[in-house]
Amino acid sequence: MQIPADYTEGYEKARRVDPDLANLYVQHLNIGDPDADPVVDDMASLSQEDSANFIKAAMEQNETVMRDAPESLRTFFTRLDTPPDWFDPAATLPGSELFYRFPYVFTASLVGAGLIEGFSSGIAKSFLYTGRLFDGNQGVRRLKQNNRHQVELFLPGGLERQGEGWKLTVRLRLVHAQIRRLIAAQPDWDADAWGVPISAAHLGLANTVFSARVLHYIRRLLLLRISAEERDGFMHIWRYQGYLMGIPDVLVFPTEEEANHLFDIGLMCEPPPPMESIAMANTLINAAPTLV
Numbered sequence: 001m002q003i004p005a006d007y008t009e010g011y012e013k014a015r016r017v018d019p020d021l022a023n024l025y026v027q028h029l030n031i032g033d034p035d036a037d038p039v040v041d042d043m044a045s046l047s048q049e050d051s052a053n054f055i056k057a058a059m060e061q062n063e064t065v066m067r068d069a070p071e072s073l074r075t076f077f078t079r080l081d082t083p084p085d086w087f088d089p090a091a092t093l094p095g096s097e098l099f100y101r102f103p104y105v106f107t108a109s110l111v112g113a114g115l116i117e118g119f120s121s122g123i124a125k126s127f128l129y130t131g132r133l134f135d136g137n138q139g140v141r142r143l144k145q146n147n148r149h150q151v152e153l154f155l156p157g158g159l160e161r162q163g164e165g166w167k168l169t170v171r172l173r174l175v176h177a178q179i180r181r182l183i184a185a186q187p188d189w190d191a192d193a194w195g196v197p198i199s200a201a202h203l204g205l206a207n208t209v210f211s212a213r214v215l216h217y218i219r220r221l222l223l224l225r226i227s228a229e230e231r232d233g234f235m236h237i238w239r240y241q242g243y244l245m246g247i248p249d250v251l252v253f254p255t256e257e258e259a260n261h262l263f264d265i266g267l268m269c270e271p272p273p274p275m276e277s278i279a280m281a282n283t284l285i286n287a288a289p290t291l292v
Contacts, residue, residue, distance in 0.1 A: 004029050004195040006122070006271045014268035021265045024250050028204065029122075029195030033246040035076055036177035042070040044181070055174065059167050080170060080244060081161060086254075087240050092159065095233025098226065099154040102218070107147055109217035110210065116281045118209035121266070122194055123202035124276035129183045143284070150210075159240055169244040176203075176245075204242070204251030205266040211238035212259035231256055 003011055003026045014022035043051045057065035058077045066074055099106055119127075149168045152158045158165030176198045183189050183197035195201070215234060218224060226234075235256055242252035253259045 001027060002030060004191075005193040007195075007269050010269040010271060014265050017268065018261070018265050021262065022269060025201050025204075025262075025266050025269050028201035028248065028251060029199045030191075031200040031248075032180050032196045032198065033173065033177050033200070035079065036173050036246055037180065038072045039070070039076050040174065040177045040181050042072045046070075055171070059170070061161075077170075083240070084243060087243075088236070089157075089159070091236045092233050092240075093156060094227070094229040095231075095235070095237045096154045096156055098230040098234055102222065102224075103151070105218060105221055106214060107150070109214050109221060110150070111143065111284055113217045114209045114213045115284055117213060117263075117267075118206050119280040119284070120273040120277045121202055121205055121270050122274070123198060123206065124274060124280045125194060126179060126183060126197045127280060128276040129179075129186065129189070129197070153237060153241060159237065159244075165241075166244065169241055173245050200246075200248055200251065201266065203245060203247050205263065207238060207242040207245070207247055207252055208259040208263040208266070210241075211235055212256045213263060215256055216260070235259065 001023065007026055007029060011022055011026050014025070043054070046054070053065065054069040054073055056062075058069065058073060061081075066077075149165070149172065152163070152168055153165035155163070155165065157163050160166060180197045184191070189197065211234065215226065215231060219226065232255075235254060239252055239254055243249075251262065253262060
């Protein structure tokens with residue numbers, strides 16, 4: 001197993017706590033998205049207009065236009081059209097109701113605490129390369145897009161095939177694949193030290209932030225008693241979102257306890273927060289008043 005050099009010390013600590021999960025985490029630092037990455041490779045030779053038209057057609061299930069689309073794009077969407085057997089739309093409703101009782105508090109918990117924890121990982125390096133969130137205006141715009149994504153996910157029906165939550169999630173997944181492709185081609189991206197850009201491991205860690213860590217901070221902010229049904233519904237939404245994002249099943253967990261454990265092990269594996277994480281935290285704090 002090849003471990004990115006910056007993660008060796010943390011991995012040794014984490015494997016003393018949970019060797020199996022620590023192994024999974026560092027293995028996935030070298031994995032991107034085996035389904036989405038070939039799509040952006042195939043579409044790189046197309047014009048921007050053709051690419052946009054094919055993606056729009058795929059989102060809208062326009063079979064006439066999709067006949068001329070790259071095979072990898074057709075296969076990618078076919079795999080996502082049918083949810084996994086474990087997904088139960090009815091089970092998401094208590095989670096949606098919980099979110100919409102306190103939407104601003106959920107946003108504050110995510111921006112003011114959860115995202116800062118999440119961006120303490122090496123994923124912040126990818127944002128430095130793209131410039132995302134580091135420019136003040138663009139940072140606010142991007143965070144508003146993230147907030148809209150969350151709002152759409154929790155609307156009843158948002159995760160149905162034609163729901164906006166579904167579409168925004170899959171579109172974001174393809175954006176990540178495009179960013180991954182662009183960054184990996186840069187000569188100064190040190191894959192031996194950092195792994196692949198926007199790795200499966202970092203996306204799995206981010207999913208725990210959006211799910212279990214946000215629940216943790218909601219309880220602290222509101223001293224709120226969350227029912228088991230609400231908690232499970234909230235986690236179910238993020239589990240399916242993780243599936244749509246292409247996060248491997250071994251890194252997306254159905255329960256809050258399991259997700260928190262992955263968060264703990266993942267952070268143990270991570271090196272100390274880099275400069276990019278510090279800059280990201282400052283950007284998030286400065287942008288927060290525009291969002292909540």
